[in-house]
Amino acid sequence: MHQVPLTLTARRLIEIFSLTLLLGTAIFIASVFLQPKNPSSSQKQQSMAAARSFVLWLHGLGDSGPANEPIKTVFTSPEFRTTKWSFPSAPIAPVSCNYGAKMPSWFDIHEIPVTADSPKDESGLLKAVQHVHAMIDKEIAAGTNPENVFVCGFSQGGALTLTSVLLYPKTLGGGAVFSGWVPFNSSIMEQVSLDAKRTPILWLHGMSDPTVLFEAGQAGPPFLEQAGISCEFKAYPGLGHSISNAELKYLESWIKTRLPSSS
Secondary structure, three states, X not given: OOOOOOOHHXXXXXXXXXXXXXXXXXXXXXXXXXXXXXXXXXXXXXXXXXXXXXXXXXXXXXXXXXXXXXXXXXXXXXXXXXXXXXXXXXXXXXXXHHOOEEEEOOOOXXXXXXXXXXXXXXXXXXXXXXXXXXXXXHHHHOOOOHHHEEEEEEOHHHHHHHHHHXXXXXXXXXXXXXXXXXXXXXHHXXXXXXXXXXXXXXXXXXXXXXXXXXXXXHOHHHHHHOOOOOEEEEEEOOOOOOOOHHHHHHHHHHHHOOOOOOO
C-alpha cells in the first residue's frame, strides 16, 4: 500500500496529541499513587484508645470474675460509655484458712478473720501481681493512657489491687480497695517507685466486717501515708463483708473526677 507522507502541520499535531496523552497519564498516575493518605482514620482510632478508660476488677476469695460483671451496670454516667471492663478469675489453688480446700484464690490466706497482724504470703502475692501487671501492660500497649487505667478489688482482690498499683512502674488513674488489707510487709514499700506513689488510692471498708476486720482496713491508710502515698479512706457503719451500692456510686464519682477532660 502506498504511504502518504505527512505534512509538517500534521506531524506537529500528532506530536502535540501524543505529548498531551502522556502528560495526562502521568498526572493520573501521580494522583493515584502520590496523593497524601488520609490519616484521620488511624488518628481517630489512636485518639479513641487514648481517651478510653479501663477498669480491672479483682474478685474476692472463692468468687469468680463473671459473677462480678453486674457491677458495671451501676456506672451509668456518660463518661463510662467508652470504658472497657475486665473481670478476670483467680486460678484454683489450696487455701490454708479453709483447711487446704481448693478454690479460686489469688494468693494464700492463712487465717480468717484477717487482722492487721495476720501472716502474709508474699511469694504468692507477688506472683499474682505479675499476672495483674500483664493485663495492665496489654491494655496500655493497645493505646490506653495509663492515667485512664483503674484497678479495683474486693477483699482478697482488694489486697491484690493495693499491691499491684503500688508496684506498677507507671502512675495509673487509681486503685480502689474494698474491704481489703495490707498483704505485705513494710520491706515491699522499698520497691514502690515515685511514679507509683502518685497513683491515688481509695479505700472503702464496712465497720461491721467479720471477715476482714475493720481494724485491718483502718490500718492501711496510715501505713501508706508514712511512705508518702495519699489514700482516701471511707468507713461504712453497719456494712459487713460485702459491697454496697453506695460504695459503688462513690467509686463512680471518684473515677469520673480523675478521668482526663479529653475522655
